[in-house]
Ligand SMILES: Nc1ncnc2c1ncn2[C@@H]1O[C@H](COP(=O)(O)OP(=O)(O)O)[C@@H](O)[C@H]1O
Ligand SMILES: Nc1ncnc2c1ncn2[C@@H]1O[C@H](COP(=O)(O)OP(=O)(O)O)[C@@H](O)[C@H]1O
Ligand code: SF4
């Protein structure tokens with residue numbers, strides 16, 4: 001309508017109005033929120049979340065473990081005492097010793113080195129698989145939640161179909177059809193959990209889109225895309241982050257499961273599930289071969305769950321008074 | 322600081338006749354499980370340039386729906402909204418977006434109407450971002466100016482909504498509405514969620530901004546004292562319909578519709594010995610899914626006549642600047658008076 | 661002395677929160693005479709609900725704690741009573757109605773049953789007699805007997821509030837505490853409820869503490885008023901005196917803030933600033949940062965309640981002769 005750069009609004013602002021004087025009202029650095037909602041100091045919401053998370057020692061413990069694992073994965077080449085492929089058929093399934101802290105496996109490879117490199121694989125599988133399901137499921141869920149109606153029906157019925165098949169079976173089916181390997185395992189695990197994210201994102205989009213600030217955004221001319229990306233998604237992050245964290249654990253476990261039954265990542269890639277599987281027949285003679293990869297999986301899942309639970313509480317303090 | 326002492330007599334400000342907005346037979350029905358809910362059921366009125374038209378009524382009578390329909394924030398079921406000569410109900414998406422620069426809204430709930438993840442300056446400056454106006458530096462400058470305009474300390478630029486009290490948040494909402502320099506603003510119960518002392522600050526702000534920026538308001542509230550204080554003319558709504566429109570002065574001195582009279586007599590006046598006639602209504606407001614067939618008020622009206630139950634009375638002029646939808650009043654009024 | 665039913669002295673109640681110690685009620689003094697309705701007026705966070713809960717000995721603890729003070733009800737300090745005695749007072753001699761009666765009604769029980777239960781808890785009546793009485797109470801508040809078998813959600817807001825009143829009055833309490841009973845209601849429904857309360861009060865002779873933020877409701881329903889600000893009463897008087905001659909700058913500010921229905925006031929005269937942070941109440945007079953009359957002494961010395969005339973007390977140093985009064989008028993123009 002108007003070309004619109006001339007804003008009369010802003011011209012004269014000199015006049016001081018009564019009741020409007022923030023400064024006179026004794027407003028110094030901290031802003032007292034009016035009673036009822038208790039006063040908060042200046043902090044972004046993420047800083048607030050971090051502060052609450054920090055006070056939860058279990059979550060911090062989980063986070064510390066995860067950071068160690070991530071660090072190990074990144075610097076695996078430096079940290080690992082041996083090459084993970086290096087076989088030594090003279091020392092097959094040796095128990096832990098000074099040279100091989102966690103012993104060697106059925107082909108005489110150093111288990112510690114393989115576990116360290118395996119962290120890389122597992123984390124990769126976890127994050128990539130979750131990213132796939134989050135991006136696909138999240139987008140579908142956001143669209144279904146925002147537009148509702150037919151789109152919602154079609155998308156969600158499709159999700160129901162996916163959900164009706166146990167995700168591990170679905171992953172098995174995909175991997176059997178397209179073959180194993182790191183890439184296919186990540187895709188299979190990712191696809192299998194798409195409905196979980198679609199549902200979570202949809203539910204939180206629906207609850208957010210009813211709020212008045214969404215209408216306010218429409219009133220100032222925001223497009224649907226902008227509303228979804230700028231207002232709805234950032235406000236629905238809490239359940240997504242929690243689910244994502246727990247999802248990484250589930251993905252790692254599923255990938256390990258696939259490898260365990262021989263459908264997943266192929267040797268010699270040091271995958272924890274595959275390592276566990278290969279130690280299976282030695283379980284009596286050399287239990288450490290299967291045990292250590294198992295412990296690695298367990299610790300990782302445990303740490304991710306601790307962190308996920310902690311995040312849930314930190315992101316939504318109402319749940320826990 | 323100085324009150325504008327034009328309040329003598331019946332007309333608060335100078336005569337305003339030129340209509341900025343005309344609403345004709347506006348309807349908004351919602352589909353619900355119980356059936357079609359007639360939230361706004363055939364209302365017509367006009368808003369003159371520079372005036373404040375107050376809309377008052379009890380909760381659920383359709384005030385917010387009407388206000389949003391004027392801005393195409395809800396799609397009207399039927400009717401026309403003529404803004405500066407153009408029927409906005411026929412606008413396509415791009416025209417609606419352009420229309421947003423002229424017509425804005427201030428919301429009731431200062432807690433829910435601001436995105437909790439954005440800082441104050443991001444909220445106020447968002448309209449500029451949406452319409453790609455100005456450079457970064459200019460935007461910053463304008464946001465600062467808007468903040469001082471509405472009485473927010475510029476120290477709050479990087480604060481978040483949860484750090485502010487209700488009054489300040491409402492100021493943020495006002496600043497955002499004014500960012501695009503609109504001509505017309507719908508104020509939907511902007512002070513209902515605030516305590517009295519803060520409410521008065523915001524009412525004064527809204528009043529001052531109108532004078533300075535030559536705004537036209539539709540001011541919605543359930544509180545007749547607030548509406549009367551701010552408005553030039555007042556429309557009284559009941560169950561999706563307007564039952565009476567007149568000047569702010571008449572609405573208290575000569576209310577004609579029985580519902581308006583009941584509403585007035587129900588308001589407790591903060592004065593001792595404010596002896597008034599009591600007209601206490603029986604029962605509750607009927608459901609907007611099945612409104613009464615005849616006059617919308619016939620189920621609770623103490624003066625109900627047979628014809629009231631048959632067909633709804635029209636909102637017609639019963640004296641100068643006074644429209645009433647009531648057979649009783651029509652019968653008493655000059656039969657020639659007509660719109 | 662015997663005509664004072666409720667006498668609150670130097671009450672101080674705090675809540676321990678993450679942000680610090682919230683002093684919700686601080687040095688509160690209140691008297692309610694037998695048969696009278698006292699209006700307790702204040703904005704959100706003034707400590708009205710906390711005061712009511714303190715009388716009922718129902719302050720949630722933790723985080724709340726009644727630190728000091730006495731609450732004499734009919735000559736006995738409620739704070740010194742044993743728990744079972746308090747239970748006997750609660751609901752029997754003192755009962756309370758809330759802003760949203762939904763919070764005090766059990767959603768899965770019929771309203772008739774709930775009233776009946778309340779009656780049987782405190783009176784020696786058979787189930788049949790109690791049921792009869794419950795239906796009588798409902799009739800009294802204008803709800804058809806036949807609806808005694810309905811659940812709370814089947815009633816509209818106004819009807820629910822009537823149920824709340826019926827329940828509260830079912831044991832003929834001596835004191836009824838009503839915490840914003842009409843705030844959630846539309847004006848025409850509010851008028852019905854206020855009318856009902858007025859009728860029942862004169863019928864039963866119940867004394868009442870009516871909590872509200874609406875000075876209009878006070879003018880209509882109360883014999884005397886206490887204005888509360890940031891945890892303390894700053895002005896108390898009978899309604900007529902307070903409305904014709906408000907003295908405390910805060911009270912005056914409140915009157916200046918409400919738009920008038922019957923007069924043309926071109927512009928409101930609001931109180932500047934906002935309610936203080938309850939964890940850091942201002943020193944001296946707690947209203948001084950917002951007070952148009954404040955001088956240096958206001959930030960340093962705490963005012964004491966003085967009687968400006970018989971039965972009209974104000975907590976402001978103007979009336980102790982320490983701050984010039986003229987300054988109030990100046991700003992009001
Ligand atoms: N999106 C909606 N869907 C269904 N019914 C609605 C919707 N919005 C409002 N209503 C109904 O329309 C009527 C009018 O509502 P509203 O305009 O919000 O009233 P007011 O603002 O006067 O309180 C109410 O009965 C309300 O329940
Ligand atoms: N359960 C609680 N925990 C912490 N603070 C509370 C609690 N209840 C009330 N408060 C605080 O006590 C003060 C007085 O509250 P309240 O008695 O509810 O006031 P009012 O009823 O006048 O609005 C407020 O600052 C409020 O935030
Ligand atoms: S003592 Fe001072 S600050 Fe306090 S109320 Fe009186 S004048 Fe105002």
Ligand SMILES: [Mg+2]
Nearest residue numbers: 384385386510
């Ligand atoms: Mg509304």
Ligand SMILES: [Mg+2]
Nearest residue numbers: 708709710839
């Ligand atoms: Mg309260």
